[in-house]
Amino acid sequence: xxxxxxxxxxxxxxxxxxxxxxxxxxxxxxxVACADPRPEARARFTRDFPGSRAHADxxxxxxxxxxxxxxxxxxxxxxxxxxxxxxxxxxxxxxxKPMAITLDxxxxxxxxxxxxxxxxxxxxxxxxxxxxxxxxxxxxxGTHGRVRLxxxxxxxxFLYRPRRPEELDTARxxxxxxxxxxxxxxxxxxxxxxxxxxIRAQCFGWDAGRPTEGAYAAFxxxxxxxxxxxxxxxxxxxxxxxxxxxxxxxxxxRDPDAYGTARRALAGITDEEAAKARRAYGPxxxxxxxxxxxxxxxxxxxxxxxxxxxxLRLTPEGVMVHTDDRRWLxxxxxxxxxxxxxxxEFCAAVLDGIxxxxxxxxxxxTLEACLAVLESARSGRDVTLSHQIAVPG
Amino acid sequence: xxxxxxxxxxxxxxxxxxxxxxxxxxxxxxxVACADPRPEARARFTRDFPGSRAHADxxxxxxxxxxxxxxxxxxxxxxxxxxxxxxxxxxxxxxxKPMAITLDxxxxxxxxxxxxxxxxxxxxxxxxxxxxxxxxxxxxxGTHGRVRLxxxxxxxxFLYRPRRPEELDTARxxxxxxxxxxxxxxxxxxxxxxxxxxIRAQCFGWDAGRPTEGAYAAFxxxxxxxxxxxxxxxxxxxxxxxxxxxxxxxxxxRDPDAYGTARRALAGITDEEAAKARRAYGPxxxxxxxxxxxxxxxxxxxxxxxxxxxxLRLTPEGVMVHTDDRRWLxxxxxxxxxxxxxxxEFCAAVLDGIxxxxxxxxxxxTLEACLAVLESARSGRDVTLSHQIAVPG
Numbered sequence: 001x002x003x004x005x006x007x008x009x010x011x012x013x014x015x016x017x018x019x020x021x022x023x024x025x026x027x028x029x030x031x032v033a034c035a036d037p038r039p040e041a042r043a044r045f046t047r048d049f050p051g052s053r054a055h056a057d058x059x060x061x062x063x064x065x066x067x068x069x070x071x072x073x074x075x076x077x078x079x080x081x082x083x084x085x086x087x088x089x090x091x092x093x094x095x096x097k098p099m100a101i102t103l104d105x106x107x108x109x110x111x112x113x114x115x116x117x118x119x120x121x122x123x124x125x126x127x128x129x130x131x132x133x134x135x136x137x138x139x140x141x142g143t144h145g146r147v148r149l150x151x152x153x154x155x156x157x158f159l160y161r162p163r164r165p166e167e168l169d170t171a172r173x174x175x176x177x178x179x180x181x182x183x184x185x186x187x188x189x190x191x192x193x194x195x196x197x198x199i200r201a202q203c204f205g206w207d208a209g210r211p212t213e214g215a216y217a218a219f220x221x222x223x224x225x226x227x228x229x230x231x232x233x234x235x236x237x238x239x240x241x242x243x244x245x246x247x248x249x250x251x252x253x254r255d256p257d258a259y260g261t262a263r264r265a266l267a268g269i270t271d272e273e274a275a276k277a278r279r280a281y282g283p284x285x286x287x288x289x290x291x292x293x294x295x296x297x298x299x300x301x302x303x304x305x306x307x308x309x310x311x312l313r314l315t316p317e318g319v320m321v322h323t324d325d326r327r328w329l330x331x332x333x334x335x336x337x338x339x340x341x342x343x344x345e346f347c348a349a350v351l352d353g354i355x356x357x358x359x360x361x362x363x364x365x366t367l368e369a370c371l372a373v374l375e376s377a378r379s380g381r382d383v384t385l386s387h388q389i390a391v392p393g
Numbered sequence: 394x395x396x397x398x399x400x401x402x403x404x405x406x407x408x409x410x411x412x413x414x415x416x417x418x419x420x421x422x423x424x425v426a427c428a429d430p431r432p433e434a435r436a437r438f439t440r441d442f443p444g445s446r447a448h449a450d451x452x453x454x455x456x457x458x459x460x461x462x463x464x465x466x467x468x469x470x471x472x473x474x475x476x477x478x479x480x481x482x483x484x485x486x487x488x489x490k491p492m493a494i495t496l497d498x499x500x501x502x503x504x505x506x507x508x509x510x511x512x513x514x515x516x517x518x519x520x521x522x523x524x525x526x527x528x529x530x531x532x533x534x535g536t537h538g539r540v541r542l543x544x545x546x547x548x549x550x551f552l553y554r555p556r557r558p559e560e561l562d563t564a565r566x567x568x569x570x571x572x573x574x575x576x577x578x579x580x581x582x583x584x585x586x587x588x589x590x591x592i593r594a595q596c597f598g599w600d601a602g603r604p605t606e607g608a609y610a611a612f613x614x615x616x617x618x619x620x621x622x623x624x625x626x627x628x629x630x631x632x633x634x635x636x637x638x639x640x641x642x643x644x645x646x647r648d649p650d651a652y653g654t655a656r657r658a659l660a661g662i663t664d665e666e667a668a669k670a671r672r673a674y675g676p677x678x679x680x681x682x683x684x685x686x687x688x689x690x691x692x693x694x695x696x697x698x699x700x701x702x703x704x705l706r707l708t709p710e711g712v713m714v715h716t717d718d719r720r721w722l723x724x725x726x727x728x729x730x731x732x733x734x735x736x737x738e739f740c741a742a743v744l745d746g747i748x749x750x751x752x753x754x755x756x757x758x759t760l761e762a763c764l765a766v767l768e769s770a771r772s773g774r775d776v777t778l779s780h781q782i783a784v785p786g
Binding site: 151155206228231233235237243259308309323324325326 | 538546614618630653719
């Protein structure tokens with residue numbers, strides 16, 4: 001249990017920056033190498049991680065014999081090729097969400113990992129947040145009966161954070177369904193048992209300057225009769241952190257009086273792609289802080305799961321359980337480092353042989369749900385799903 | 394404008410008790426008569442309203458020449474017969490929700506009122522709450538663009554308030570879809586423009602001892618592409634007043650620490666029907682208080698309506714408007730008496746000739762939506778609607 005997994009990362013992106021405290025502070029992981037085309041990012045990496053090696057591309061990273069596993073944090077469209085290359089080199093893979101943007105790519109990734117006998121785990125997903133996992137354990141215990149009705153709503157400023165052009169192009173994996181549905185649908189699938197039967201949905205975009213999905217609403221039917229309604233908007237108006245005690249997505253304290261900051265910041269930017277690049281890892285990244293224990297969990301908006309005998313509400317501290325006669329907080333243990341749960345799951349899979357919840361097949365099923373939201377919005381009809389898997393274990 | 398409408402009431406029920414402060418305190422209404430089979434309720438009525446007349450049945454009330462209009466607060470199944478009788482006698486009708494439990498009954502009520510040339514208004518509905526009407530005015534102004542996406546969620550202890558047997562029997566109009574969907578769907582229709590195209594829904598009941606719908610989830614598609622997701626549970630576990638600053642449905646201050654009170658009270662009751670009867674008007678009704686201005690509006694749970702250029706959140710004080718650059722409360726004027734808006738609308742229709750929002754045709758369209766929720770839950774399919782009308786004016 002004390003050995004550390006020697007991890008390489010491909011793509012020193014914004015996603016990597018968000019995972020940096022986790023990767024740097026997790027006690028079962030050692031960051032030993034990276035691959036990125038930007039020399040300034042590579043230089044920063046070797047400075048932050050003395051003794052590590054910085055490669056210019058995935059091929060070189062795959063040849064690095066010290067690397068046991070690769071965290072794939074490249075843009076969506078590269079995930080499949082990166083996983084196939086890494087698997088062929090015998091590296092285990094942790095892949096940022098969304099796993100890919102086509103089911104064919106997902107299938108190819110799963111096949112590549114299976115053939116090579118390496119682990120394939122998808123994350124970070126907010127379904128790895130401590131309170132979601134705690135709720136899942138409560139559901140699995142059977143104490144409160146089956147989950148029957150889930151309602152989830154998330155309102156953010158996602159659309160107004162600096163974006164690369166493809167992030168605003170649905171055909172290339174842009175928009176809130178691929179990027180944020182990958183979280184919300186993943187959380188709802190995990191709590192609802194995984195096996196979706198059909199999805200009815202509508203998508204919206206109210207800003208011609210951001211020509212992709214900015215919002216969606218969806219009605220999910222599970223095979224066992226459970227139902228979920230989901231609403232998401234990334235238009236930077238209402239903010240559902242209001243419903244979470246002004247704790248933000250990353251577990252940080254939010255200022256309730258700050259309003260419209262993302263839109264204002266974006267309006268002041270002339271070169272959005274350059275601004276996005278500055279949010280990636282590099283010279284402008286704040287110095288690596290010593291790992292600090294978080295005060296709250298990550299959270300992804302309001303979620304209430306009604307079981308036959310209790311309503312479970314997620315909070316940034318755990319699960320508020322509402323039974324017939326009383327209500328209490330079931331605290332979720334805080335990870336040692338923020339988002340530590342994703343590396344817990346990945347290391348348990350690679351080092352301990354414990355099958356992951358967020359396997360390739362699981363990620364493919366969540367992508368199928370994202371694609372079904374888009375398809376139902378186009379057709380105005382129910383979309384039947386056929387690649388769903390149950391929550392393992 | 395100063396003349397008062399001479400109103401009779403049929404059914405000194407729980408609904409009447411809830412409307413009592415409104416009826417007693419509204420400056421455009423004078424309660425002059427009632428009809429109810431219970432002598433103790435009639436005695437109380439003539440004591441509370443000196444000079445009024447108490448009749449044993451609707452026929453006698455209809456013969457009362459002093460009565461210009463009748464508030465129909467009988468159980469659902471009597472609404473149609475009562476309205477038809479009242480209309481034939483030339484009395485205007487204000488009918489408690491749900492208007493009826495079949496579309497045929499609704500059509501017969503509308504035809505009877507039309508033939509007699511009397512007004513037919515449906516209420517109280519929470520879509521008459523001040524903040525809903527304020528949001529409707531904001532939408533109608535066009536300032537914020539069209540409504541595109543509505544999300545509504547309401548969690549109460551509805552199922553555990555004392556009930557008559559038919560209130561727990563869907564076939565006789567029982568359950569939360571008829572009684573509470575009549576509010577939530579009405580609010581959503583009003584804000585979404587009225588013209589629903591289809592509904593996909595699921596219903597639930599998690600208590601074999603209360604064998605009717607206790608919860609539902611619904612996905613509503615409007616003809617103009619607007620979409621709404623609705624969730625309701627009356628199982629007495631999670632309470633959505635938590636999201637409304639612990640202001641209750643009637644605008645009252647709630648105690649956040651009180652939990653499970655409805656279930657506990659019900660468990661202590663041996664004769665539920667008698668307990669329900671005690672909640673109706675009669676000797677046990679608290680003394681009529683002098684009309685007091687309410688501190689908050691009535692409210693019916695969390696509701697967020699996303700327009701093309703702003704998100705509108707209902708609060709017990711008005712509408713919180715979230716535009717691109719700022720957020721503010723658009724206060725809704727408090728009525729002089731709680732729920733005064735329903736009598737404002739009825740009196741404006743009868744005394745001033747202003748067409749009501751909540752006409753018979755409007756109420757029929759909302760009932761059609763309730764029936765579609767039940768039908769979709771049975772069939773697992775979209776139900777197409779055909780009796781919808783647009784918001785007047």
